[in-house]
Amino acid sequence: MIRARALSHSYDKGATLVLDDVSVELTRGCVTGLIGPNGAGKSTLLSAMARLLVPDSGQVLLDDLDVLKAPAKEVAKRLAVLRQDARVTARLTVVDLVRFGRFPYSKGRLTDRDHEVVQECLDQVGMDGFRDRHLDELSGGQRQRAFVAMVLAQETEFVLLDEPLNNLDMEHAAATMRLLRRAADELGRTVIVVLHDVNVAAAACDVVVGMRDGRVVAHGSAREVVSSEGLREVYGLDIPVHEIDGSPVALHWAMGARRPEPAVPVN
Structure with a gap:
């Protein structure tokens, strides 16, 4: 299990928190998708988990191994990471x-x-x-x-990937996600992947974590998070979600995806 405890981080001396007291537990042997709008903190959270950056405060544990304090070679035998860049x-x-x-x-x-x-x-x-x-x-x-x-x-037991589908066409994007699913299902790997396409997350992930403004605002099964209610929490949009072949599909490109109307005060 990967556990993030009270992670906070900023890139401008505390003026803007990219991670704002984030605590989350990611289950072993699952494919977990991190979703959210640009600037939500997904890549920063992944980088902190992978020790690519040292957060301002907080702790990351691989089971009982403190990622931020353990020897680099010990972490490298348990955790592999693919950066976005x-x-x-x-x-x-x-x-x-x-x-x-x-x-x-x-x-x-x-x-x-x-x-x-x-x-x-x-x-x-x-x-x-x-x-x-x-x-x-x-x-x-x-x-x-x-x-x-x-x-x-x-x-490694843990595989962390930051937007691995970038630059891939549909065939190879699907093949990559099948490969990550196989790594979890057949090899027992724990896979955490940052995704921009919520429908890929719904189809390929066991668990989805939704982030917004540096915080975790949704965490549950793909069906729970990729729902109209869950996506409203993550993106602040009313997004129609339908079920196709047993999987939720968000029609985020449709005209129906809009910001909710502000509540009208009652006199």
């Missing part, structure tokens, strides 16, 4: 990038097992045919799949 400056091939995922174990001296894992991950994301291609020769979607393979190659 993932990039490398060196001119690497795809297979070299994925091999970096094995560094917490191999320290650069790959064993037969390390090579097996690398190959499995390349196959899983459909990138084996590009294994010797340099990253700067790939499309944005292909690069994103290569980074997902690197994260999976780390073989």
Whole structure:
């Protein structure tokens, strides 16, 4: 389980809280989606959980491991993260990038097992045919799949991904979410993923956490949060939600998605 306790953080010396006393527990073995409008604090919360930033106050626990205080190599064996702006400056091939995922174990001296894992991950994301291609020769979607393979190659209990569907077309976005579902269902991984598409969250996630203005305002099953009531809390909009093939679908692009009328005072 990942537990955030009373996390607060600002980027301007406290003038604006990006995380405002956030406490949340994320269940082991599930795919959890973080949703919310731009600036809600989703990526900052994920970064704090992954120790990519040190929050102004609060604590993050992986079971009983204090993420902010534990040795980096110990955290790296239990938690893998894909940042929204993932990039490398060196001119690497795809297979070299994925091999970096094995560094917490191999320290650069790959064993037969390390090579097996690398190959499995390349196959899983459909990138084996590009294994010797340099990253700067790939499309944005292909690069994103290569980074997902690197994260999976780390073989950690916890996998955190910040908008991994960026630059992916529908086919590869669906394939990536199927891969993350398989990581949870078959491999027992705990997956936390920041998503902008609430319908992807509804279809692929067990649990959805909705954030707004630096706070958690909704937390429950996908059906509970991706509902007219839940989305009103998260986005402040009246969004029609219908059920299609057993999954809630939010028609947020429809003209019916509007801000609620302010209450008229009664004299």
